[in-house]
Amino acid sequence: MISDYSSPRPDHFQLRLRDPAEKPNKINSKVILQEKNQKKEEKFNKKFILCKTCNHKITSKEESISVSNSHQHTFANPAGILFDIGCFKSAPGCQNTGPFTAEFSWFKGFKWRISICESCFTHLGWVFLSSTNHTFFGLILDRLIDSNP
Ligand SMILES: [Zn+2]
Numbered sequence: 138m139i140s141d142y143s144s145p146r147p148d149h150f151q152l153r154l155r156d157p158a159e160k161p162n163k164i165n166s167k168v169i170l171q172e173k174n175q176k177k178e179e180k181f182n183k184k185f186i187l188c189k190t191c192n193h194k195i196t197s198k199e200e201s202i203s204v205s206n207s208h209q210h211t212f213a214n215p216a217g218i219l220f221d222i223g224c225f226k227s228a229p230g231c232q233n234t235g236p237f238t239a240e241f242s243w244f245k246g247f248k249w250r251i252s253i254c255e256s257c258f259t260h261l262g263w264v265f266l267s268s269t270n271h272t273f274f275g276l277i278l279d280r281l282i283d284s285n286p
Contacts, residue, residue, distance in 0.1 A: 185284035186276075188230065193256035195230035195281060196274070202226050204244060204265075204273060212243045222262055222275040230255055231274065233264050243275070252276070 184197045201208055204224040211221050232255040237248040247265040252274060254261050262276035 186225075186281050187284050188254040188257060188259060188261065189280050189282045190259045191254060191257035192282075193230050193254055194284070195254065195261060195276070196225045196228040198283075200225040200227050202273060204275075209278065210243070210275070215241050220262075221278045223278050223281075225274040225276060228252060228261075228264075228274040228276060231261055231264070231276075232258075237266055249275075 184199060185194045186196050186198065187193060188195050202224050204210075207224075209221060209223050211219060213219050231252040233250055233252050235250045237250045239248045242249055242265070244265050247267050249263040249265050251260060252262050252264050253259060259280060260277075261280050262274060264272055264274050266272050
């Protein structure tokens with residue numbers, strides 16, 4: 138009991154009686170910690186892909202996938218408008234709207250329906266669905282921005 142009681146005390150005193158000359162070290166370690174946190178934040182922010190219109194989080198780089206051997210595809214819709222799309226496994230920031238259709242599908246064997254930003258309702262792309270219930274998102278790349286460009 139006595140040794141338990143007495144042993145932490147010298148440490149306490151040492152902390153309190155620390156030479157003021159050691160202060161710069163303390164400040165340095167604080168700065169390093171701040172830098173560490175900043176780097177962590179940058180890493181965290183980089184992950185997300187946002188709606189260009191409203192900055193809502195749509196998906197993340199980690200969700201990026203290749204479909205038909207490429208992440209990025211350029212397609213024209215029946216009206217001749219070109220879209221550069223990137224493929225993503227999921228897009229939690231999207232809201233899907235309308236019924237699935239196989240008409241003019243850009244990916245063989247997939248039906249599609251429209252995906253919009255769930256925050257500002259900008260049309261961001263399409264969600265594709267296979268007959269085996271496999272889904273992915275094709276999102277219009279110039280309507281998205283990286284959270285940390
Ligand atoms: Zn939006």
